[in-house]
Amino acid sequence: MATIAVDPREDYLLRLGDDALVLGQRVSEWCGHGPVLEVDISLANLALDLIGQATLLLDEAGDGDQLAFHRDVLDFRNCLLVEQPNGDFAQTIARHLLYTTWQHMLLQRLQQSSDKFLSEFAHKAVKEVAYHRDLASEWTIRLGDGTEESARRMAEGLAWNWRLIPELFEVDDAMQAAIDSGIAPDPREFEEEYRAAIASVLAEARLEPPADQRPILGGRRGHHSEHLGHLLAVMQFLPRTYPDAKW
């Protein structure tokens, strides 16, 4: 167990907040480089929503900017999926499909959280995330059922991210404490629904689901992939270089 967040509520806020921050940062890397102008605009939309969600969650957990820009890898609580590199457009879409399908199911349930802030947050974010999930599903279908090349790339993107799905449903002690206190839904309750939802998108995309792979875990406890350190180095460089500056 890491040392920074012992309070289950704070830990839970960091998990959701860091997911949104890290995924938002990743998606924003596309800005200006999308395959077509309309996609550039959609991707910027996703990034904006995610940075907005991160701001709400991290400000609730403490000082949002302090948390975003002055923590190191071991204290980040995001899942491994969101920190994966963008790769090509298909890999980005695969990551977004797998994460936002989960996030949407979570937020639907989080609306009933006993915690007033989390419930209100979920009411607001669930609409945004429904749009994200739809966008990712539509692109998965277009690419899967497009050309031979796009189908191959889409399959590769899914294969890259597939091993990171089990972490989304992992319940460790901190998570169990959040569930027991009534603030967080138990993700295991919707794992089957999740698997079915992904399977149905893939069927429409005429893609085979990748074979299940050995789960990779650890992000929720600060044990990340090598990718996160580089993402943080870029994101945090200004506030860390000039700690006294106000921007």
Place this chain on the structure above:
Amino acid sequence: MYTTELQKTGKIENLEDPQLLDAFEARVAADEFIEPKDWMPEAYRRTLTRQISQHAHSEIVGMLPEGNWITRAPSLRRKAILLAKVQDEAGHGLYLYCAAETLGTSREQMVEALHSGKAKYSTIFNYPTLTWADIGAIGWLVDGAAIMNQVPLQRTSYGPYARAMVRICKEESFHQRQGYEIMIAMANGTPEQKRMAQDALDRWWWPSLMMFGPPDENSPNTAQSMRWRIKRDTNDELRQKFVDVTVPQAEFLGLTVPDPDLAWNEEKGGYDFGEIDWEEFYAVVRGEGPVAKERMKARREAWDDGAWVREAADAHEAKRKQRKAA
């Protein structure tokens, strides 16, 4: 400026029906809007297509210098504002490509003209963004200059262009305010921040003045464009207006405008300012700006790397239609 004519116009032969031409000129002179289905002289169509597509290209290439700082924005709030801004610019590009398409050139053709180097875009985006203060300076100066040029274009003679400009101008004022707000924070910040702010002004001042295009005596098509109401003020008039508005803003920030010849002229009620380095301007127009190669490489790569995505979307659409028909 985004819309200053940067490409040479070939000599335009006047083979139009004089009666249609007279009627057209009269409508324009009466400040009526010309719509896509209306008759228009070929030269008007060509000049407008070039102007609007150049403006669209400027919006798109302009995403790159600022996009360079999205991942490094120093606070969550600044990151969200910058993302929204760059997204707005993409939207501007989209409206403008659509407006230009109503004149009969496809977006694909326009993009190809950009990538081949045939079409131009604003010279300003060929300069690098080195520090966070550059994001402030661009909003303040570059969007500021864009507004100065574009507000009059809300009354330009071509309907779709004028309407695009109305939407765009609203957002540009927001960009300008956000940029200036960054400059205020930097200019009143730590010594390091002040240094970045002054350095940004030093580097962006002259290129911003160049945005208004060549001096009037070297802008041969201005008269024609003004008669057609696709330009409403001359380059030098707009440049003067920009200097007059911007110098007091620099003073408020406590920053020094990098021009020893800058002085208030009581008689003309405006500032006198130093000679612009026109050699540099024309070099940048030719594609020799400091980061011109980087900008074009980024645009071409995005387009080429995205080809399989666009093909897939088309292929999927075709399959869907086929299945529906079957």
